[in-house]
Amino acid sequence: xxxxxxxxxxxxxxxxxxxxxxxxxxxxxxxxxxxxxxxxxxxxxxxxxxxxxxxxxxxxxxxxxxxxxxxxxxxxxxxxxxxxxxxxxxxxxxxxxxxxxxxxxxxxxxxxxxxxxxxxxxxxxxxxxxxxxxxxxxxxxxxxxxxxxxxxxxxxxxxxxxxxxxxxxxxxxxxxxxxxxxxxxxxxxxxxxxxxxxxxxxxxxxxxxxxxxxxxxxxxxxxxxxxxxxxxxxxxxxxxxxxxxxxxxxxxxxxxxxxxxxxxxxxxxxxxxxxxxxxxxxxxxxxxxxxxxxxxxxxxxxxxxxxxxxxxxxxxxxxxxxxxxxxxxxxxxxxxxxxxxxxxxxxxxxxxxxxxxxxxxxxxxxxxxxxxxxxxxxxxxxxxxxxxxxxxxxxxxxxxxxxxxxxxxxxxxxxxxxxxxxxxxxxxxxxxxxxxxxxxxxxxxxxxxxxxxxxxxxxxxxxxxxxxxxxxxxxxxxxxxxxxxxxxxxxxxxxxxxxxxxxxxxxxxxxxxxxxxxxxxxxxxxxxxxxxxxx
Amino acid sequence: xxxxxxxxxxxxxxxxxxxxxxxxxxxxxxxxxxxxxxxxxxxxxxxxxxxxxxxxxxxxxxxxxxxxxxxxxxxxxxxxxxxxxxxxxxxxxxxxxxxxxxxxxxxxxxxxxxxx
Numbered sequence: 001x002x003x004x005x006x007x008x009x010x011x012x013x014x015x016x017x018x019x020x021x022x023x024x025x026x027x028x029x030x031x032x033x034x035x036x037x038x039x040x041x042x043x044x045x046x047x048x049x050x051x052x053x054x055x056x057x058x059x060x061x062x063x064x065x066x067x068x069x070x071x072x073x074x075x076x077x078x079x080x081x082x083x084x085x086x087x088x089x090x091x092x093x094x095x096x097x098x099x100x101x102x103x104x105x106x107x108x109x110x111x112x113x114x115x116x117x118x119x120x121x122x123x124x125x126x127x128x129x130x131x132x133x134x135x136x137x138x139x140x141x142x143x144x145x146x147x148x149x150x151x152x153x154x155x156x157x158x159x160x161x162x163x164x165x166x167x168x169x170x171x172x173x174x175x176x177x178x179x180x181x182x183x184x185x186x187x188x189x190x191x192x193x194x195x196x197x198x199x200x201x202x203x204x205x206x207x208x209x210x211x212x213x214x215x216x217x218x219x220x221x222x223x224x225x226x227x228x229x230x231x232x233x234x235x236x237x238x239x240x241x242x243x244x245x246x247x248x249x250x251x252x253x254x255x256x257x258x259x260x261x262x263x264x265x266x267x268x269x270x271x272x273x274x275x276x277x278x279x280x281x282x283x284x285x286x287x288x289x290x291x292x293x294x295x296x297x298x299x300x301x302x303x304x305x306x307x308x309x310x311x312x313x314x315x316x317x318x319x320x321x322x323x324x325x326x327x328x329x330x331x332x333x334x335x336x337x338x339x340x341x342x343x344x345x346x347x348x349x350x351x352x353x354x355x356x357x358x359x360x361x362x363x364x365x366x367x368x369x370x371x372x373x374x375x376x377x378x379x380x381x382x383x384x385x386x387x388x389x390x391x392x393x394x395x396x397x398x399x400x401x402x403x404x405x406x407x408x409x410x411x412x413x414x415x416x417x418x419x420x421x422x423x424x425x426x427x428x429x430x431x432x433x434x435x436x437x438x439x440x441x442x443x444x445x446x447x448x449x450x451x452x453x454x455x456x457x458x459x460x461x462x463x464x465x466x467x468x469x470x471x472x473x474x475x476x477x478x479x480x481x482x483x484x485x486x487x488x489x490x491x492x493x494x495x496x497x498x499x500x501x502x503x504x505x506x507x508x509x510x511x512x513x514x515x516x517x518x519x520x521x522x523x524x525x526x527x528x529x530x531x532x533x534x535x
Numbered sequence: 536x537x538x539x540x541x542x543x544x545x546x547x548x549x550x551x552x553x554x555x556x557x558x559x560x561x562x563x564x565x566x567x568x569x570x571x572x573x574x575x576x577x578x579x580x581x582x583x584x585x586x587x588x589x590x591x592x593x594x595x596x597x598x599x600x601x602x603x604x605x606x607x608x609x610x611x612x613x614x615x616x617x618x619x620x621x622x623x624x625x626x627x628x629x630x631x632x633x634x635x636x637x638x639x640x641x642x643x644x645x646x647x648x649x650x651x
Binding site: 101104105107108109111112114115116118119120234235238239241242247250251252256257258259262263266270290293294296297300301304307308446522523525526529530531532 | 556559560565568569572573575576577579580583587588590591592594595596598601602606607608609610612613616617619620621623624626627628630631634639642645646649
């Protein structure tokens with residue numbers, strides 16, 4: 001079954017591990033000098049950047065939006081960095097290693113959201129909003145109800161993703177460095193809080209940029225080294241794969257079977273991106289809509305490149321390291337990439353890759369924390385409680401307090417969910433994002449008759465149908481709650497919950513017409529399409 | 536002031552007016568810009584759908600096609616998967632080129648018509 005949940009489940013699952021060949025060894029799982037060295041180097045560099053950023057972070061515009069000083073290519077790296085998570089990198093290469101072509105199928109789905117983002121909302125989003133996507137949803141509607149609803153949708157999306165990242169982080173760090181899970185959680189929490197609290201969006205952007213560059217460099221190097229073992233011919237690599245594991249390693253396996261399921265997953269991946277608050281927030285760090293547009297092009301390029309070359313690393317791992325050994329180290333195959341890195345260029349390279357994976361986690365969680373904090377401090381505190389009248393000091397202070405609270409929650413939840421199968425959380429994130437956040441956002445931009453209660457209904461219907469359907473589906477109802485059979489037959493509710501959210505937005509808006517909102521729609525067009533008056 | 540007087544004398548027959556916000560919003564040029572932008576977006580989105588869902592449905596409904604060999608062992612599926620990713624990027628690039636060449640200059644022109 002093709003779904004992010006299924007993949008992560010597969011990656012974290014307990015399967016029979018075949019006996020490994022006696023000659024193979026790895027330094028994975030024990031702290032080695034290169035690994036620790038690179039780790040400290042990366043943390044040190046990023047903390048220096050945080051210090052530099054802190055001196056430049058005084059106003060709310062700087063805290064939330066890096067003072068709008070990020071260039072298109074920098075934002076391209078930052079967006080790509082935010083999106084290429086450790087789970088992607090390790091998970092997909094692991095999947096290709098263990099399952100062959102099916103891993104490639106899965107990789108293709110991750111890029112398709114970016115063009116959709118560009119075509120539908122990138123520029124209007126930048127023109128209409130200030131710091132968060134809720135700014136755009138609530139633009140011509142009544143602030144209070146819409147902000148609260150958008151904050152619910154936003155926080156739920158961010159929270160589920162954060163839990164998945166924190167739990168994944170703990171397991172990964174334990175696998176790679178041999179650290180205790182709880183210590184890993186606390187270290188991740190402490191370092192990423194430092195980034196956000198002191199350096200705000202400037203620091204988190206630069207951490208993402210650095211991490212993206214390192215990740216792309218590391219994976220490129222791995223690809224080149226893998227191919228060098230096969231005469232720089234992918235054909236030779238595939239021949240070796242087929243020789244070792246049979247032709248079926250290069251053919252579609254059982255991953256995509258049900259068309260409805262596949263389309264539903266595709267919808268979640270495509271439109272979920274358009275509802276991820278921490279990604280959308282990055283659009284406010286560039287000066288204008290044109291820069292926003294360019295940054296999507298760059299990001300799409302980097303991410304596309306990443307997903308094209310990862311399968312080569314995965315196939316290389318399956319041939320050079322062997323599926324048996326990969327599953328011996330980690331049943332889910334997560335260590336395929338680090339293992340092949342070690343094989344190709346020794347412990348130093350392994351240390352580098354391990355440190356980059358760790359940096360990846362830190363960067364993404366930092367971005368999520370900023371997004372989660374802003375949902376309270378900007379959307380609720382400034383716009384609902386203070387009705388838009390908060391001084392700079394009040395805004396920044398609220399932002400920092402919210403950051404600490406969210407950060408603490410992230411660590412606590414990470415520890416709470418230890419050992420749980422949180423694979424479904426990633427699927428949940430995208431399902432909620434595409435159902436709760438995206439429909440309201442799109443309708444608000446393009447439909448004149450969208451009203452306050454229409455937006456609220458859309459968000460709430462989207463949120464509860466997607467969460468409800470996932471809870472009643474295989475991944476939660478059966479696998480986690482141990483019931484005999486799922487009530488909701490599909491693993492991906494997107495096609496249903498997204499439709500429901502659009503319907504709700506449409507029907508409720510028609511039932512509660514708002515003349516003021518309709519009038520503002522026309523005037524707002526100047527800002528939406530020409531950028532006149534954009535902040 | 537009459538409407539005629541409000542319009543500055545034309546150059547090459549093109550009204551270089553100082554329009555109010557309302558006039559600009561009502562002008563056919565602006566409406567054309569907005570509708571062009573959405574037509575382009577929708578066409579691109581459709582192409583994106585076809586390239587991605589086409590690939591996925593092919594995988595789901597006819598995996599044997601993708602399993603066909605095109606080299607000694609290399610299957611058709613491999614280049615098709617890569618093509619699917621590349622198509623997404625190409626579509627993005629096409630949009631940016633269109634926006635830079637056609638949309639942005641028109642935006643600047645229309646903004647120039649606004650009364651300051």
